[in-house]
Amino acid sequence: MASPRADAPSKIILSASDLHRVVDRIAHQILEKTSGATGTVLLGIPTRGVPLARRLAARIHAFEGIDVPVGSLDITLYRDDLRLHATRALGKTELPGGGIDGRRVVLVDDVLFSGRTVRAALDALNDEGRPSSVQLAVLVDRGHRQLPIRADYVGKNIPTALSESVRVSLTESDGLDEVKLTGGEEK
Amino acid sequence: MIKHLRSAADLDAPTATLILDTAGEMAALAGREVKKLPTLRGRTVVNLFYEDSTRTRISFEAAAKRLSADVINFSAKGSSVSKGESLKDTALTLQAMGADAVVIRHPASGAPHRLAQWVDGSVVNAGDGTHEHPTQALLDAYTMRSRLGRLDGLKVAIVGDVLHSRVARSNVLLLTTLGAQVTLVGPPTLIPLNVAAALSPKTKVSYDLDSVLPDMDVVMMLRVQTERMQDSYFPSAREYSRRYGLDLARMRKLPEHAIVMHPGPMNRGMEITPEVADSSRSTIVEQVANGVSARMAVLYLLLGGKA
Amino acid sequence: MTSYLLRGVSVLGAEPTDLLIRDGVIASGPATGADIIDAAGLVALPGLVDLHTHLREPGREDAETVETGSRAAALGGYTAVFAMANTSPVADTAGVVEQVWRLGREAGLVDVQPIGAVTVGLAGKQLAELGAMATSAAGVRIFSDDGHCVADPRLMRRALEYVKAFDGIIAQHAEEPRLTEGAQMHEGEVSTRLGLTGWPAVAEEAIIARDVLLAEHVGSRLHICHVSTAGSVEVLRQAKARGVRVTAEVTPHHLLLTDELAASYDPVYKVNPPLRTAKDVHALREALVEGVIDIVATDHAPHAVEDKECEWAYARPGMVGLETALPVVLSVLGERWDLIAERMSRTPARIAGLTGHGTDLAVGDPANLTLVDPSARRVVDPSELASRSRNTPYAGTTLPGRIVATFLRGEPTVLDGKAVK
Numbered sequence: 018m019a020s021p022r023a024d025a026p027s028k029i030i031l032s033a034s035d036l037h038r039v040v041d042r043i044a045h046q047i048l049e050k051t052s053g054a055t056g057t058v059l060l061g062i063p064t065r066g067v068p069l070a071r072r073l074a075a076r077i078h079a080f081e082g083i084d085v086p087v088g089s090l091d092i093t094l095y096r097d098d099l100r101l102h103a104t105r106a107l108g109k110t111e112l113p114g115g116g117i118d119g120r121r122v123v124l125v126d127d128v129l130f131s132g133r134t135v136r137a138a139l140d141a142l143n144d145e146g147r148p149s150s151v152q153l154a155v156l157v158d159r160g161h162r163q164l165p166i167r168a169d170y171v172g173k174n175i176p177t178a179l180s181e182s183v184r185v186s187l188t189e190s191d192g193l194d195e196v197k198l199t200g201g202e203e204k
Numbered sequence: 205m206i207k208h209l210r211s212a213a214d215l216d217a218p219t220a221t222l223i224l225d226t227a228g229e230m231a232a233l234a235g236r237e238v239k240k241l242p243t244l245r246g247r248t249v250v251n252l253f254y255e256d257s258t259r260t261r262i263s264f265e266a267a268a269k270r271l272s273a274d275v276i277n278f279s280a281k282g283s284s285v286s287k288g289e290s291l292k293d294t295a296l297t298l299q300a301m302g303a304d305a306v307v308i309r310h311p312a313s314g315a316p317h318r319l320a321q322w323v324d325g326s327v328v329n330a331g332d333g334t335h336e337h338p339t340q341a342l343l344d345a346y347t348m349r350s351r352l353g354r355l356d357g358l359k360v361a362i363v364g365d366v367l368h369s370r371v372a373r374s375n376v377l378l379l380t381t382l383g384a385q386v387t388l389v390g391p392p393t394l395i396p397l398n399v400a401a402a403l404s405p406k407t408k409v410s411y412d413l414d415s416v417l418p419d420m421d422v423v424m425m426l427r428v429q430t431e432r433m434q435d436s437y438f439p440s441a442r443e444y445s446r447r448y449g450l451d452l453a454r455m456r457k458l459p460e461h462a463i464v465m466h467p468g469p470m471n472r473g474m475e476i477t478p479e480v481a482d483s484s485r486s487t488i489v490e491q492v493a494n495g496v497s498a499r500m501a502v503l504y505l506l507l508g509g510k511a
Numbered sequence: 512m513t514s515y516l517l518r519g520v521s522v523l524g525a526e527p528t529d530l531l532i533r534d535g536v537i538a539s540g541p542a543t544g545a546d547i548i549d550a551a552g553l554v555a556l557p558g559l560v561d562l563h564t565h566l567r568e569p570g571r572e573d574a575e576t577v578e579t580g581s582r583a584a585a586l587g588g589y590t591a592v593f594a595m596a597n598t599s600p601v602a603d604t605a606g607v608v609e610q611v612w613r614l615g616r617e618a619g620l621v622d623v624q625p626i627g628a629v630t631v632g633l634a635g636k637q638l639a640e641l642g643a644m645a646t647s648a649a650g651v652r653i654f655s656d657d658g659h660c661v662a663d664p665r666l667m668r669r670a671l672e673y674v675k676a677f678d679g680i681i682a683q684h685a686e687e688p689r690l691t692e693g694a695q696m697h698e699g700e701v702s703t704r705l706g707l708t709g710w711p712a713v714a715e716e717a718i719i720a721r722d723v724l725l726a727e728h729v730g731s732r733l734h735i736c737h738v739s740t741a742g743s744v745e746v747l748r749q750a751k752a753r754g755v756r757v758t759a760e761v762t763p764h765h766l767l768l769t770d771e772l773a774a775s776y777d778p779v780y781k782v783n784p785p786l787r788t789a790k791d792v793h794a795l796r797e798a799l800v801e802g803v804i805d806i807v808a809t810d811h812a813p814h815a816v817e818d819k820e821c822e823w824a825y826a827r828p829g830m831v832g833l834e835t836a837l838p839v840v841l842s843v844l845g846e847r848w849d850l851i852a853e854r855m856s857r858t859p860a861r862i863a864g865l866t867g868h869g870t871d872l873a874v875g876d877p878a879n880l881t882l883v884d885p886s887a888r889r890v891v892d893p894s895e896l897a898s899r900s901r902n903t904p905y906a907g908t909t910l911p912g913r914i915v916a917t918f919l920r921g922e923p924t925v926l927d928g929k930a931v932k
Contacts, residue, residue: 091229094243094271094504104205104509106222107229144238292820312822313695313706314776333824335706373706402703 030157030175030183031196039172040069043154044076046170051121054083056149058117060090062126062138063108068189069156070125086113090124090145095137112145122148123169127185129155132166157196159183205505208327210316212338212377220345220381226501227346227494234270234497244273247507250303252294252319253330254280254310259468259492260330264307264339267499273507276301291315295322304507308332326506334368340467341374343498345382347487348422350494351463356383361416363389363448364426364475365437367396371467372426373403380404387420389413390448393437394428413448417457424465425450425475441474451477455485463487512921516542520550520882522872524848530555532878535921539874548926550882553915556852558590558879559837560859560868562653562682562760563736563808565829566592566623568614569607570599575813575899577611580833581620583811583898585924587833588881588914589621591860591868592811596628597658603628603639605647612649620924620932624865627651629670629681633659638670645677652864655682657736658783660718662688667722671731678864682734683722685743686784690714695824697770697785705773707823710785712740719743723750723757734862735759737810739784741794748803758862760808761795763839764830768792768904778819778826779904782812785828796843799854806859809836813900831898835891837883838910846885867920878921887913897930 031039051057054077061070067089074087091108099105124138135153142151154170159177177183177198184197206214215223233241249268253261261277268275278298291310298306305326308316313333320327331337349355360379366372366388376386380403387408388395400407410416417423428448430441438444445451450464458464464476464486472478481488517530531538531545561584567575575583577594584592594611596602602611608625615623627644631637633656644651654674661667661683670681691714696702698709719735723746726733738744738759750757764782769789772780780786798804812829819826832839840851852869860869870876890909893901917925924931 094233094241094508099243099508100510102510104505107226107504110229110232140242144241145236290817290821310822312824314824315822317776318822333706334708370706373704396703397698398700399703402700 027197027199029195030198031173033194036156036194036196039156040072041076043170043172044073044080047073047123047154048077048081050169053081054085056119057085057121057123058113059085059087059123059125060112060117060142061087062124062134063089063091064190065127065185065187066125068187069127073125073154086115088113090138090141092134092137092141095140097133097137110141117142117146117148119147119149121150121152123152123154125154127156128183129153129158129168129171130161132162132164135166136164156185157183205509207506208316208320209338209502209506210320210327210329211336212341212374212381214338215378215381217381220342220378223342223498223501223505224346224349226504227342227497228350230500230504231494231497234493239270240272241270242272243504244268244271244507247273247304248302249273249275249503249507250298250301250306251275251277252298252306252308253278254308254315255331257309257331260309263492263495264330264499266496267503270496271500271503273304273503276303291318292322295319299323304511305503328502328506331370333370335370336374337370338374338378339495339499339502340371341378342502343491343495344375344424344465344467345378346498347465347491347494348463351487352421352461355379358384358421359387359419360384360422360424361387361389361420362424362426363413363450365394365428365432366390366399366426367394368432369426375424376403376407380406387416389416391438391444394432413454414457417454418459420458421462422465423450423458423462424467427467427469427471428475430471430474445474449475449477450480452479455480455483458485465491467491514538514542514545515918515921515923516545516547517550517555517882518547520553520555522555523852524554524846527551530872532918532921535878537872537874537876537878548916552886553882553884554848555872556588556848556881556883557856557869557872558881558917558919559588559855560863560865561589561592561809561811561833561836562734562806562859562863563657563762564592564594564811564833565597565813566594566611567813568598569610571815573899574815574818577614577623578618578620579897579899580811580813581615581618581623582930583831583833583896585620585917585919586897586914586930587835588837588883588917589833590879590881590917590919591622591624591865592833593624593626593653593863595657596626596655597633601628601632602626603631603633605640605643608644608649608651609647620930621919622868624863625649625651626653626655626657626682629654629656629661630666635659635661635663635666638666638673641670641674641679642677645679652677652679653682653734654679655684655736657682657684660684660686660688662718664721664725668725668729671726671733672729675731680732680734680862682736683718684736685715685718685722687714687717690717694785696773696781697787699770699788701770701773705776707773712742712787712791715740715784716742716746719746723747723755726757727753727755732756732758737762737765737784737808738795738804739765739787739791741791744794744798744803747798751803758805759803760806761799761804762810763807763832763836764904765795766792766799766807766843767839772904773823776823778821778823779830779902779906781823781826781828782810782830783828800844800850805854805862807836807840807854808859809833811898813898814902815900819902829902831896831900831903834896834898835903835905835910837914838889838912839905841885841912842910878918880918881914882916884913884915885911887911889913
């Protein structure tokens with residue numbers, strides 16, 4: 018992935034309030050599509066998918082008073098591009114009590130791009146157990162899929178150039194809520 | 205990331221901590237039904253064993269296989285090694301086979317250092333002579349950290365034949381790097397004269413096990429070979445176990461939370477009594493399980509990225 | 512016989528002069544018909560004499576032969592070398608020492624003087640036929656089991672006494688064998704860290720202490736090979752102060768290198784006695800200047816590649832040293848030419864009773880000499896060594912001084928830094 022230069026122009030795609038609205042909407046959509054989130058588990062993909070999954074659960078609780086189990090699913094050991102980068106530190110995999118067998122798993126990630134992360138997540142999930150179904154929620158879909166994968170819940174579709182980069186910031190990990198698009202000048 | 209793991213001294217505190225954290229994740233994955241991970245698919249790990257050590261070999265083999273690496277076991281028996289092929293020629297053979305990592309166990313100290321000069325892949329020391337056994341130290345540190353919650357400030361006694369122990373050397377180096385305070389205990393004949401200066405100035409030495417125990421969080425008993433008797437390192441097995449063996453009476457001198465470790469294989473009745481080895485304070489079985497996780501972590505961190 | 516005029520040469524660092532070599536000796540008078548060698552900037556030293564060389568022949572001709580070792584010696588500025596007895600078969604009979612001596616004559620590059628074994632097969636059990644070796648054509652005067660210590664005190668006493676009959680001398684490899692079983696390197700912090708079995712300094716010092724007392728008791732001469740520790744220096748200092756007839760040698764590598772080098776586990780640094788600490792190196796340098804240690808000897812120990820390209824514990828101990836000895840000593844002592852001549856030529860010749868070597872290069876003296884360019888610096892390249900073996904610990908090291916020419920009885924063995932034959 019091309020990393021943008023420090024002086025590259027950047028544009029705010031989602032402000033903090035936009036981001037909050039988008040999370041609220043996805044929470045509503047999940048409730049709608051899963052008949053009130055029964056038998057549903059939210060699994061965030063580290064790093065930023067995990068706080069997003071927690072926020073979704075919190076919003077669902079606020080709207081309906083339902084506690085949706087939340088966990089994390091690290092996909093590093095399932096990546097297909099390990100040899101292209103220096104060794105990565107592992108994230109945490111923490112499945113909620115009761116596991117995932119027979120339940121509906123909603124994978125949560127910040128950005129959907131090539132689809133390779135989700136492919137790895139599906140493999141990882143397969144080794145963890147046998148969910149009844151798997152859905153995908155992302156904050157941003159920036160296109161450029163390399164695999165036949167689509168999201169069930171999308172916060173915002175952002176058309177991008179390959180040379181651009183989408184930066185998601187969350188208070189939990191980055192101190193502020195914001196989504197930025199940077200770069201795009203590459204010849 | 206480091207390329208080889210030849211000595212615990214190859215690891216600085218952040219790297220060692222990263223390995224222990226990774227081992228923790230690996231251990232969590234070991235609890236599920238599907239234990240295999242696709243991570244090292246297509247990579248080749250050679251277990252090059254010049255000494256019989258079934259437990260260490262199996263541990264490395266399990267670690268590599270759980271990460272889906274191809275494992276080739278190359279043992280000194282029944283191979284060209286026993287016909288006198290030199291380590292260098294063997295290294296060139298492994299090189300030609302495209303080994304991404306060579307795990308070597310060897311009776312000569314420093315053999316992994318030599319091997320690393322002759323192969324392009326990573327070299328992991330699985331025990332060399334009386335030098336080091338760094339993955340044992342990693343699994344020991346991992347065991348201590350998971351039992352006691354920390355390593356920094358931990359007081360650890362390593363008891364027995366420090367002079368001939370590769371486990372002791374690696375543990376002193378790694379534990380000191382991670383902030384633990386190590387006391388070496390044994391008869392003066394089995395503690396190297398200048399051990400603190402050689403390994404870490406913070407290392408303490410004591411010849412009196414009883415006086416050390418009440419202050420310890422961990423006591424690690426080393427295997428003592430009875431052959432040392434013939435070399436007059438100590439007069440008799442009986443006298444050794446009376447002075448330096450860990451029995452129930454001595455175990456009671458430890459603080460309530462303290463754990464008892466042993467790298468195995470044990471000489472029950474010599475350095476440790478069966479009641480102690482099988483007690484709830486003993487982590488001996490845990491150490492074996494943690495060995496696979498620690499070695500998975502090492503293999504992942506050495507091989508799981510761009511070569 | 513060609514005559515040579517060394518023009519503008521500095522004899523032992525003195526003002527430049529011309530030195531005429533005619534009929535194998537240093538001559539005076541007109542240099543008519545002499546080949547002129549421009550020796551401006553070069554220093555003439557008496558040909559170096561090495562009391563401790565392993566030439567490996569007979570037995571390990573793959574590692575070195577008398578001829579290749581002689582060539583290495585000449586290139587190092589030597590005109591005489593003493594060949595240690597640990598060949599195969601062992602040089603413990605008149606037959607073997609005469610064979611080595613004859614091979615040396617045939618090579619004709621340096622005077623090769625065989626050293627005879629003290630005990631049969633170096634086994635330390637029974638005296639070899641020391642008298643027969645002494646009266647053989649080789650005229651052996653130095654006896655040594657080098658590689659092994661004559662550990663039995665009674666046998667050592669007998670050997671010291673017996674060689675008095677023909678003015679022989681016992682050169683002891685001081686190593687108490689029980690204290691060095693399985694030993695791999697100097698016992699100290701580094702050996703503890705590396706997990707290599709230690710060779711304690713006391714194993715050398717205890718034998719030297721015992722042997723100077725034995726030599727004193729029986730009134731014999733004793734020579735100590737390759738002294739390596741500060742403690743040994745103290746023992747020797749006291750013995751010499753008491754008038755014991757003991758001499759001692761130090762190797763170039765013990766004057767320069769320390770045990771820290773073992774950390775690479777590269778056996779090119781494995782040697783017996785082992786490399787010691789910086790403190791020992793310091794004490795050895797002082798002792799050499801002071802004269803407590805009498806001479807520098809190379810302990811040139813060539814080994815085949817397979818004996819070094821292996822695990823440390825399986826490697827054979829030893830380093831080649833003939834071609835780098837003078838540069839190492841120069842780097843340690845500096846350009847103290849008279850001291851260098853004393854430690855590397857005159858005194859070794861005197862200890863061995865070797866005539867015609869280690870002279871002052873006065874008119875009439877045999878023309879055994881070497882020319883050194885002290886301003887040259889050389890990066891040691893193992894592949895350029897004339898020795899058949901490559902086990903130099905100085906690969907890649909820059910050392911001062913270059914041997915430009917060596918003459919043996921007036922005939923050049925080395926010219927322009929190259930062996931003549």
